[in-house]
Amino acid sequence: MTKPTHKTLTCDVLIVGGGPAGLATAQTLAPHAKTIVIHQDREIGKPVRTSGGTWVEDMEALGVPSHLYQQIDEILFRSDNRKVRQHLERRKCAVLDITGTYQWLAGLAHEAGADIYTDTKFLHTVETDDGFISEIRSRSIDATRIESQFIIDASGTPHAVLADLGLVDKPDRVGVGIEHEFEIKSADKNRAVLFVGQAVKSGYGWIFPAPNNHIRIGVGIIQPVSNLSPRDIYNAVVTPEFLESYGLELGPPVQVNAGIIPSVPYDPKLVFGNVIRVGDTANFATPTVGEGIRIAIKFGRILGERLSETLTQGCRSPLVRYELECRKALKRNYGFGFTANERIATYDADDWDKSLDRLARLDEDEVVSLVKSEFTLSMMIKAVGKQVRHKLFG
Missing domain, CATH: 3.30.9.30 (D-Amino Acid Oxidase; Chain A, domain 2)
Structure with missing residues (x-):
């Protein structure tokens, strides 16, 4: 990739963070909009920050x-x-x-037309009448600023963009x-x-x-x-x-x-004007065991599609749909999951023994749904019924 010689890059959308959420968003967005992904590490997928x-x-x-x-x-x-x-x-x-999967995602995003710059750190952004001017520090490109109409915060727990703009607090x-x-x-x-x-x-x-x-x-x-x-x-x-x-x-x-x-309650607010969050920045990791790569990829791709529609149609209703789609899929389940998270965080050894006794009475679908934080009504009724029957009849 040829190094730019100028000090400012321009794009429609700047994505801060080259993890699964940012890369998946870039994959579906880049064919329709000029997309730049910046990632602070020297290599996509390294160092590894998740168990996978x-x-x-x-x-x-x-x-x-x-x-x-x-x-x-x-x-x-x-x-x-x-x-x-x-x-x-x-x-x-x-x-x-992890490294192989993230690099596979980066390959898809690059093939779709996204520019991906590693060893490039987001520092600060200022909102203007035309969008944003973001300051960066990079060892891979000569530019020190990126001008964009939209910014996607896929930086994870640091909430780099949202925290810089004072839109949300770090968890x-x-x-x-x-x-x-x-x-x-x-x-x-x-x-x-x-x-x-x-x-x-x-x-x-x-x-x-x-x-x-x-x-x-x-x-x-x-x-x-x-x-x-x-x-x-x-x-x-x-x-x-x-x-x-x-x-x-x-x-x-x-x-x-x-x-x-x-590890905080799910917040359905994902769109802040022309700043949007996805992945861990949007608290997409499950509250039960903290796995979220599949969710980050799925909703990252959905965000890319919805933002493409917003840019091509000139209306914001697709971004409203993005928030609603995420809320419908995650809010209720994550509410139950976070309640369980708060409870088990205080468990002692005896509590855990009793919990595993209850777990032993669940079938495969119930165990998987529990671990995945997918608390369907039918599954919950079935599981509660098993516990009641056990107490009544042993």
Whole structure:
């Protein structure tokens, strides 16, 4: 790509953030509007900031190539004194090659016509009569400013654009996680583990087999509910005895991944004039286990389509539709999910044991819906009925 020699770039839409939400938006937007994506890291998908847990059905629907994820056939839930195994017959779990997936998304966006500049940091923006003038600092381009009609904030938890304009506050409650990625010597590559209990209070831990014969072991907590460091928890929990109890034999370490996601109630306000948010900036990660890549891609593509319609039709009703589509799909489920998040963040070991006892009475669809924060009315009635019958008849 040829370096621009001028100091100011111009476009219809500036997208701040080259994660899955920003790249997916660029993919459907770029054929209809001049689109620039800026990303602060030197490379798309590195460093890794998420564990990559997702679902095969969603990846197939989104067109993600199968070589970019490891299929999971069983989830083992484990508390201090309980184990629950959920075999997945139809609704398979998956773990993504994060770097590969993000770079695949970047390739689609670039093919669609988007200009993607890495090693480029958003600094500040000013709204003018014609749009925005955004200051940037970049090692990959000579420009120091970008003029745009719209800005999409896909920067994640920092809310870089929205916070700079004073439109929203940065989240004061966040999920903070750290994981170590290893090559595998010996492990069940089709089994994921979610572990909870006293050692990871206000959060949970995971063991995720990943593509390329890798495995990720991590812990995440809610801050400020907990004042502990995920790194300290990880070091205390992941011992030789811990690895042996799961039948794991690790090869050489590959990398350490760490990330932060918002853990606050869903806010349906996504459009602020000509500034729009998507992905983690819009709190799209599920409140139950904090997975949101599938949601970021899906609604990023929808945002790209709706903003394209706004630009070509000269009316704002498509952006209203974007807000409504997101609200319809997420608000109710995330309301239930966040209530559960607040509750389990205070669980002790005994609470978790009882929770796994209840989990053991659910079927595959109910377990998957619970983890995905998809609380359909029929599923909730069915699950409550099972708990009532258990209390009445044992």
